[in-house]
Amino acid sequence: MKKISLAIHGGAGTILKSEMSDTMEKKYLAGLKDALKQGYNHLKSGGSAIEAAQLAVCSLEDNSLFNAGKGSVFSSNGTHQMDACIMEGEKLNAGAVCGVSGIKNPITLARLVMDKSEHVLLSSKGAEEFGKLMKCKTEPADYFYDEFRFKQWDRIKGSDQFQLDHSSKKSDKFGTVGAVALDSNGNLAAATSTGGMTNKKYDRIGDSPIVGAGTYANNKTCAVSCTGSGEYFIRGVVAYDVSCLMEMKNYSLQQACEEVIQNRIKKIGGDGGLIAVDKKGNISMPFNTEGMYRASKDYLGNENIEIY
C-alpha cells in the first residue's frame, strides 16, 4: 500500500473549550474536514504532495473562519496584507509572497512564484504585479470583509495596542493555516498561508512566508508548516530545525517535533505549534498553547480532527 499522508492546521493559540460555542466548534471542525478531504482525495487518486498541500490550504483560505485568504485579519491601515509559502521536498524548490492584497489565494501565487519565476520570495506591489501577469485570481476588498475580523480591528485601531497588550489578542497572533503532505511517489510538500496580526504595522512580515522558519520540506527528512508567535519562529528557524534534528541527529519525526516545540522554541519564549509529516508517512502535530485547529489522515485511512 502506498504511504500517503496529509496533515493540516488552522492556527494555534489561546483556544479554550469554555469560550467556544457548540455552533462555532462545529463550523471549525467542518472547515477542517473539508480541507482535509480535498487534499487527501487528491493524494489518494495518485496526485502530488505539492498539489494536495496547495488544495488543502486553498480550502482553508476560502473559509472566513481562518486567518488567511478570505478570513484575513485587518492591518493597521484597514487593509489585508497576506503572506504565503510553498515548498516541495524533492528538489527543494520553493515559492513565497508577503504583504500582498487582493489576491484570492495567496498560496496559489506562491506556487506560481515557485513554478514560473526565478525567484523564491516576492513582496507587496511587486508580487501583485507578478500575479497579474500570471492571471492569478484577484478579489475586491469586500470579498475579504468579515464582520468579526472588522470588530477585532475596530477595537484597537489607531492604537499601538497590538504591541502593548498581549493577552487581549494573543489568539489573533497565531492565525495561520497550513498543510503538509506525502504522496504515493514518496515526495513531501509543505504550504503555509496567513493574514498576519490584527492591527499590524510597518509592513511586518512573520515566519509563514520564510523558508526554514514557517515552512520547509525535504524528501530526506520531513515537511513542516508552523503557526505561532512569528518573530520567535523566525529567530528559532523552527521548520528547518525539525528537519536538521532528523537529518543530523537521527531523531524520529516525533522526537524532533516535540524537542523543537516543547523545548527549543519555548526556551526563547515562542508559543505555537506545527504540523509535520515524514517520508514514512508518520504525522506529528505538537503545540505548546491551549489549542491548535488541526486534522490529519494517514495511509491507513485513520482520520483525526481536533481543536484543544
Add this chain to the structure above:
Amino acid sequence: MKKISLAIHGGAGTILKSEMSDTMEKKYLAGLKDALKQGYNHLKSGGSAIEAAQLAVCSLEDNSLFNAGKGSVFSSNGTHQMDACIMEGEKLNAGAVCGVSGIKNPITLARLVMDKSEHVLLSSKGAEEFGKLMKCKTEPADYFYDEFRFKQWDRIKGSDQFQLDHSSKKSDKFGTVGAVALDSNGNLAAATSTGGMTNKKYDRIGDSPIVGAGTYANNKTCAVSCTGSGEYFIRGVVAYDVSCLMEMKNYSLQQACEEVIQNRIKKIGGDGGLIAVDKKGNISMPFNTEGMYRASKDYLGNENIEIY
C-alpha cells in the same frame, strides 16, 4: 588575552584578476581595510560584537564600491531597494528590513527593528515609516546615484534580461556586504546588507534579510553572513545550516563552512560564499566562485585582506 575576532565581506562572484585594474583593486582593498579597522578597533576597546558588526557594515554601506547603502544597484523601476539583517548570538535577538529606499544605513534600521520594536522583519514603506519614527538617517535619491551602477542598469532596463542572461550580470547578483564578530565577552553577532540584483523586479527579496538564510548568530556555535545567489541560499537555509552542523554533528567551524559552501549548497546549484566566526575566535571565509571581497583580523592581530 581576550579572543576577539572580526571578518567582513563585500560580495562574491565572477571577480577575476585579469579583469581588475590596479587602481580598482587598490580601492577595493582600501575599502575593506577601512571597514575592518572600524569594527576591530571597537572590539579591541572592549566594545560589543553587535556594534562592531554594525560599524563595519555601515562603513561598507557608505562606500559606493559595494552593493549596499550608497553603492546599491538600480531596481527595474530605477530606484534602490535595500535589504539588511542583524542578529546577536546571546539571546538570539534579530532585526531586519527589506525593500527600503532612502535609508542611509539599512543595517542601522535593522538594528533599530531589533532593539526598539517587537518585530524581526519589517518591509518597504512600513519599514521606512518605522525608520522615520526612530529618526533613522535618510538621504535623497542622488546620494545613492552612482554612474557605474546606473550604466549597469541602463544596459538592461526595460528588459527581462536579469532573468534571461545570467552570465552578463552574474557578478551583480552577488553584491552584498557583511560582517561577523566575536567580542571580549564571548558574544557573537552577524550583519548583512545589500542593494540586491540590478534590474530586479516584483519587489524580490533575497537571502540577506532572512534570519537563517543570509544571516545567523548563536553563541553556542557561530556567527555567519552570506553572499551568493540569494534564491539558492534561501532554499538551503545556509547560515543556519552551518550552525546546525556545528551544534548537531560537532563539526568544527571550518568543516561546517566547507561542507555547506563546497557541497550542500552546490548540490542545489548555489554559487557564493560566506564569512563565519565561532566562539573560540576561529574564522572561516569559504566561497565557490572566482572571488570574494573579504578581510579578517583575529585576536592575535593577524590581518588578512583578499579578493581572489
